[in-house]
Amino acid sequence: MLDRRNFLKMAATLSATFSLPSLPEPVAAALKRLDPATVPKLIYLQGQSCTGCSISLLQAESPSAVTMITAYSKLGFHADLSATSGSQALDLIERYISGDAGEYFLAVEGSIPWDMDKACIIGEKPLAQYLVEANKTMSGAVAIGTCATHGGIPAAEGNLTGAISLGEFYQRKNFHPLLVQIPGCSVHPDWVWHTIIHLVKVGLPELTNGQPDLFFKNKVHALCPRYHDFQQEIFAKKIGEPGCLFKLGCLGPDTFADCPTRWWNGGQTWCIGANAPCIGCSSPNFVRKKDFPIYRL
Ligand code: SF4
Ligand code: SF4
Known part of the structure; x- marks a missing residue:
């Protein structure tokens, strides 16, 4: 478990140096076989989300979250973890999205407010605009958590923003990128990181409806x-x-x-x-209807 103190310590370490801590031997051995130049860069943007999936990703134990974002992938930007902020952060995102920083994968946590694009702004630009621009330059996208894969809580009946999933956004725009969908509220860290390891070491995993069979078969x-x-x-x-x-x-x-x-x-x-029922947090129907209680008591 990562408590707040350790989370801040880790974030500070990442911010200050972005260097690797000492690693368990099997992971260190695996890293030696990896060419750091070829691991995917990730740009992680958040839409309508509670940041719960980001927190869950930091709970990863094997490999650790630090290993994942420094060795098996390179985290180019994440609002909560990156050292940069303000205009520097916006410039960094722009550099990736414009294609000037080389190949990258776009990770998106949260839903997209289709009817109210100003409900989700990064700097002065709606998230939706970043998504449109990134579609021209990214190698693919990873939708992280049920808000990104199916709309989730922001898209529950009665929502005012017209919240939709990343896949639905691409469909309405008639975009057809490579899209890996990893649901869960919150997402399980293994589901995301092991998918990335698979991408790096083996290639694209088998997908059904965009979801890795490894976890959702x-x-x-x-x-x-x-x-x-x-x-x-x-x-x-x-x-x-x-x-x-x-x-x-x-x-x-x-x-x-x-x-x-x-x-x-x-x-x-x-x-x-x-002893708690499964509330279907990885299902497309999760909390969609007002009259659909999580528990029947
Ligand atoms: S309904 Fe199915 S998943 Fe739920 S407790 Fe019973 S056996 Fe398990
Ligand atoms: S058991 Fe059900 S509610 Fe619990 S984490 Fe898994 S999919 Fe989500």
Whole structure:
């Protein structure tokens, strides 16, 4: 777990030097085999998001987030992590987006306010304009988290900004870039970083609807340790009871994600393991309808 103190320490280290800390031996060995000149550069922009996915990405343990953004990729810009700010930061983004800083991948966290572009401004320019310009120069885009992949909470019924996903934005603009979609609210750090490692060391992973099969091939329900209870119709009647959580609103049957085998927080726990139903955070339907409660109690 990365507490606030350690987060700030890490951000300061990145800001000050952008150099590698000492690394565990297997990671250090892997890094020696990597040509730093060929790892992808990432420009990370945030739309309508709570920054929860960025925080989750920093929880990565194997490899660590620092390794990921300095060795397996080069983080060119991130609003929360980069040393630069103000006009220097804007110039840096412009340099990448214009293509002057070489090849790069665009990472986008958060949804895009289609009906109210000024709801999401970077400097004095709407995010949407950056996305249009980047479409001409980027090698591809990675949508990070459910807001970016499906609209998420900002696109919930009744939203005023017309929030849409990155994929929907490209569709409406008739753009067809390479787009890798990694949902989750928040996103699991492994889902993002391991996809990037795959891109770097193996190539583009198998995708279904833009989502890596590595993590989203199976439904939570199919992998769930309580599936036997479901079959036997042994249902929990309230949170905390043993048994299948279906009658408490578990959305595992509708949700593609490998949480039952991957777990969260460095393998400490996961939703159903903590007796809470899956709320379908990686599903396209996540919190879309007003009358769709997260839990049925
Ligand atoms: S707890 Fe949820 S995911 Fe697990 S078996 Fe029951 S309905 Fe399926
Ligand atoms: S179990 Fe469901 S709600 Fe929990 S993290 Fe996985 S997909 Fe999201």
